[in-house]
Amino acid sequence: MIDIVTVDTPHPYPPRISAFTRPFWDALAEGRLLTTRSVTTGALTFPPKPISPADWTTDVEWVELSGSGVLYSHTTIHAAPTAFVGDLPYRVAIVDLDEGLRVATRHIGEIAPVIGAPVDLVAVRHTDAVSFAARSRA
Numbered sequence: 001m002i003d004i005v006t007v008d009t010p011h012p013y014p015p016r017i018s019a020f021t022r023p024f025w026d027a028l029a030e031g032r033l034l035t036t037r038s039v040t041t042g043a044l045t046f047p048p049k050p051i052s053p054a055d056w057t058t059d060v061e062w063v064e065l066s067g068s069g070v071l072y073s074h075t076t077i078h079a080a081p082t083a084f085v086g087d088l089p090y091r092v093a094i095v096d097l098d099e100g101l102r103v104a105t106r107h108i109g110e111i112a113p114v115i116g117a118p119v120d121l122v123a124v125r126h127t128d129a130v131s132f133a134a135r136s137r138a
Contacts, residue, residue, distance in 0.1 A: 002067035003122045003135075004031045005108065011129040013083045023062055024048050028123045029130045033067045035101070036060040046101045067121035069097040071136065074113040093134045095119055103134075111136035 017025050024047070027034045036048040039061055043054030052060050073094040080088055091107035105121065107113050118137040123130055 001031045002033050002120065002132075004125055005122050005133070005135075006125045007127075009126060011126040011131060012087060014126075014129040015131065020050050021048060025130060027064075028132060029125065031123055033065045033121055033123075033132065034062050035065055037063045044099055044101055046097075046103055065101070065121075066098050069095040069103075069119055069121070069134075071107075071113050071115055071117050071119050071134070072096045072102065073115060074107055093119070095121065095134050097121075106131075106133040107135070108133045109135040111138060 015025065024034050034048065035044055035046045036052070037044050037060060038052035038054050038057055039059040040057050041052070041055050043052055045053060050060065051058055071093055074091055076089050076091050078089050084090070091113060093105060093107035093113055095103045095105065097103060113136055119134045120137060121132050122135050124133050
């Protein structure tokens with residue numbers, strides 16, 4: 001399980017949900033982070049995909065991730081597309097998850113990001129959608 005953070009604003013750019021990705025978004029709303037894994041090789045992929053890029057199989061299964069990782073890199077955005085102007089400035093992070101995946105996402109919270117420091121992915125529940133972000137651990 002991952003923490004859920006509630007934000008009292010609409011998502012600036014709500015995700016596109018397809019029949020395939022619906023399990024990911026539904027689980028995220030419950031505080032679970034899912035992705036897909038090749039049944040043949042066990043290779044994980046993120047974001048979830050109906051075809052494993054490791055072996056091109058469509059034989060994939062849903063698995064839960066811990067959401068724990070280490071901050072690989074980060075930057076602060078000061079100029080953004082129109083949808084995100086109201087959030088300026090905001091941070092974007094690259095996180096190496098414990099399961100071996102590298103994920104790009106927003107960085108939220110009061111603790112400043114430090115490269116190499118532990119972070120957790122959290123579900124962010126907006127008034128109209130759910131997303132995820134990284135948050136540095138104390």
